[in-house]
Amino acid sequence: MRRLLVLAPLLIAPLVVAATHAAQQAPAPSSPQASVVVEAARDPGVSRLSDDTENRWVPFTLTPGNQIRFTMTLDGRSVSAILDTGVSFTVLARSSDAVVPKRLRSGGSATAIGGAVAVGWMSTRRVELGGLVRTGGGVTVADLPAIATGDAQPVDLLVGRDLTALHALDIDYAGKRFRLLPSGRMPFAGAVAPLTVSPQRRVYESTLRLGAARLAPVIVDTGDGSSVTVTRAGWTAAKLASLPVTSTIGFGLGGASVNDLAIVPHLTLGTLDAQDVEVRIEPPGGFSQSIGVAGRIGSGFLQRYRVLLDPYAGRMVLKGDGAQTPPLRSTSGLLVGVAPDRLRVLHVMRGSPAQAGGWRTDDLICAVDGRPVTKDYATSPLARWSVGAPGTVVRLSDCNGQTRTLTLRRFY
Numbered sequence: 001m002r003r004l005l006v007l008a009p010l011l012i013a014p015l016v017v018a019a020t021h022a023a024q025q026a027p028a029p030s031s032p033q034a035s036v037v038v039e040a041a042r043d044p045g046v047s048r049l050s051d052d053t054e055n056r057w058v059p060f061t062l063t064p065g066n067q068i069r070f071t072m073t074l075d076g077r078s079v080s081a082i083l084d085t086g087v088s089f090t091v092l093a094r095s096s097d098a099v100v101p102k103r104l105r106s107g108g109s110a111t112a113i114g115g116a117v118a119v120g121w122m123s124t125r126r127v128e129l130g131g132l133v134r135t136g137g138g139v140t141v142a143d144l145p146a147i148a149t150g151d152a153q154p155v156d157l158l159v160g161r162d163l164t165a166l167h168a169l170d171i172d173y174a175g176k177r178f179r180l181l182p183s184g185r186m187p188f189a190g191a192v193a194p195l196t197v198s199p200q201r202r203v204y205e206s207t208l209r210l211g212a213a214r215l216a217p218v219i220v221d222t223g224d225g226s227s228v229t230v231t232r233a234g235w236t237a238a239k240l241a242s243l244p245v246t247s248t249i250g251f252g253l254g255g256a257s258v259n260d261l262a263i264v265p266h267l268t269l270g271t272l273d274a275q276d277v278e279v280r281i282e283p284p285g286g287f288s289q290s291i292g293v294a295g296r297i298g299s300g301f302l303q304r305y306r307v308l309l310d311p312y313a314g315r316m317v318l319k320g321d322g323a324q325t326p327p328l329r330s331t332s333g334l335l336v337g338v339a340p341d342r343l344r345v346l347h348v349m350r351g352s353p354a355q356a357g358g359w360r361t362d363d364l365i366c367a368v369d370g371r372p373v374t375k376d377y378a379t380s381p382l383a384r385w386s387v388g389a390p391g392t393v394v395r396l397s398d399c400n401g402q403t404r405t406l407t408l409r410r411f412y
Contacts, residue, residue: 045137053131066225084223193270
């Protein structure tokens with residue numbers, strides 16, 4: 001069953017593209033913390049798959065923001081992680097207990113949703129993920145705020161392309177598990193689409209057709225909780241101007257971004273014809289355009305299927321009838337962040353009942369229909385109010401006991 005989205009449809013996750021570092025004539029460092037990392041000088045480490053890797057499934061949960069969250073081992077320590085094929089180099093949270101200060105070097109930056117972020121580099125001894133063991137190598141180190149990773153709780157690690165791309169990645173969304181297989185292995189049949197790792201961005205990329213447009217390249221990003229995102233130029237080329245469009249907000253490592261949002265009747269990904277797909281449209285000069293891609297395919301779309309990602313073999317395979325899981329549509333227009341005892345309005349969608357009712361960013365909600373917001377709100381039936389049936393009247397109370405009503409309706 002599809003997971004209820006607390007922030008529906010607020011689903012954007014962090015997407016960090018290949019870190020760029022000051023290099024060449026950097027002065028000799030006086031300490032590890034002051035040193036500068038040259039990307040070409042990074043130790044890639046040595047990776048191998050165990051003989052029983054097919055049986056080494058990694059269980060996961062889907063966060064409220066649609067990210068794949070699990071645990072793994074980094075230098076003998078259990079760490080929480082998100083599977084993120086849109087990250088060029090695996091990222092360790094600067095606040096994580098797994099950071100070893102004496103091995104940490106600083107001085108780099110990376111491009112992310114919302115802007116540039118400062119990064120460092122830390123060597124590692126042993127990384128274990130399912131049937132994969134990597135000795136040597138290292139991880140990028142950056143701030144990983146919880147809101148950028150789609151959950152109330154932050155994670156230690158974003159597992160990126162550098163750990164997974166030489167292997168086939170089998171993601172069983174329905175079974176909430178994934179595994180790493182030898183490249184070329186095809187454990188199930190399904191629709192097939194092209195998949196590569198770009199030499200420039202070093203992330204998973206494919207091609208899709210939207211309306212009248214063929215869009216390439218598009219990043220295939222398991223760490224992006226949204227469905228499909230395209231540039232403004234791509235949307236214009238698709239010639240879908242007759243569809244109703246609203247607005248939404250997303251968060252990445254670099255901060256917030258506001259995009260347009262529409263539901264398209266169908267799009268084509270290789271031999272797959274997907275119906276009723278949520279598509280975000282970035283403004284001119286948005287993140288995708290800034291890094292030279294036509295858009296992104298996120299976990300909000302991929303979770304409709306069982307997915308095999310095998311860039312070394314040049315393909316992705318999608319099994320299942322995604323038409324049976326149509327996107328959740330907000331009928332309130334309030335996109336909210338969740339705290340233990342309250343909701344905070346992060347965005348009011350254009351043309352929505354909330355906008356008509358005068359709701360504003362940062363308004364607080366402490367009770368819904370007289371029921372208080374509690375720490376288990378994210379997984380409770382109460383969270384369904386924002387995507388309820390049109391015509392439903394919802395009573396929303398602030399933290400001072402003042403109540404406002406909102407009549408739900410379909411507006412995009």
